[in-house]
Amino acid sequence: MAEDRKLTALVFGGTGLTGKFLTELLIADDRYDKIILYVRREVPSYHGKVKQIIFDAERISEIKNEITGDHLFCCIGTTIKKAGSKEAFLNTDHHLIVNIAKAAVSNGIHVFSFISSIGANPASSNFYLNTKGITEDVLKNLGFNQLNILRPSMLLGLRNESRPLEEFGKTLFKIFSFLLIGRMKKYSPVHALTVAKAMITAANDMQGTHVIESDKIEELGNTQQQ
Numbered sequence: 001m002a003e004d005r006k007l008t009a010l011v012f013g014g015t016g017l018t019g020k021f022l023t024e025l026l027i028a029d030d031r032y033d034k035i036i037l038y039v040r041r042e043v044p045s046y047h048g049k050v051k052q053i054i055f056d057a058e059r060i061s062e063i064k065n066e067i068t069g070d071h072l073f074c075c076i077g078t079t080i081k082k083a084g085s086k087e088a089f090l091n092t093d094h095h096l097i098v099n100i101a102k103a104a105v106s107n108g109i110h111v112f113s114f115i116s117s118i119g120a121n122p123a124s125s126n127f128y129l130n131t132k133g134i135t136e137d138v139l140k141n142l143g144f145n146q147l148n149i150l151r152p153s154m155l156l157g158l159r160n161e162s163r164p165l166e167e168f169g170k171t172l173f174k175i176f177s178f179l180l181i182g183r184m185k186k187y188s189p190v191h192a193l194t195v196a197k198a199m200i201t202a203a204n205d206m207q208g209t210h211v212i213e214s215d216k217i218e219e220l221g222n223t224q225q226q
Helices: 017-028 057-066 086-106 127-140 164-179 182-187 192-205 214-223
Strands: 007-012 032-039 050-054 071-074 111-115 146-151 208-213
Touching: 007 017, 017 032, 017 192, 057 086, 071 086, 071 192, 086 111, 086 127, 111 127, 111 192, 127 146, 146 192, 146 214, 192 208, 192 214, 208 214
Parallel strands: 007 032, 007 071, 032 050, 071 111, 111 146, 146 208
Antiparallel strands: none
C-alpha cells in the first residue's frame, strides 16, 4: 500500500458506545479521507468525511454493493434482554454480522475488525457466549486477509441505556481489580475509547487473524496516537 493513499473506513454499529468513539477517532485520523456509517436511521450531521447509508438489518442484501472500502469495523452488538428474545439476538449478533462480512469479502474488503466478547466459545452452554463463538468461527473461514476479533471484558463508558447488572459488575471489578493479574488480566474492564483505538491500530498495523483479549486491547489502545 502506498504511503500517501488515503483509506475508506466502513463502520457498522457507529451509534453504539464503542462505535461513537471509533467514528470520532476515524474523523481525526489523517489516514482516512472517507468514513461510511451504516445506520438504521440518519444521525445528526458529522464531519464532511462522513457519509451515512441507511439500511434495514433484515434486508442487508439491498446495500450489498455499497459495502466497499478498505477497513470495515463492526461494532454491532446487543443483549438478549434488549433484543427481546434469543431469536432476535441471534438475528443481530450472528446473522446480520455474518451477512455483512460475506458482502465485504465478495466486494474485495481485506480488513475486517469485529467486537466479540470475553469468553466467546462455540461450545459454551451460555447462549450469548455460544453465539459469539459461532460467529467468530464463521468469520475465520470467510477468507479475510486480515481479521481482528476483539474480545473486551466489561466495557467502561457512559451508555445511553441503563444496564443495572453491568453497572454492578463494574463496581465489583473496581473493588477486586488487584486480583486481575497473570492469566486473569484479560478479564480486566476496558474503556470503550480504548477498544476503539485498538481497532484502528490493529487494522493498520497487524496482519493475518488475531483474537485480542482485554489486556492486549489495552496495549494496542495505548499505542494509538491522535
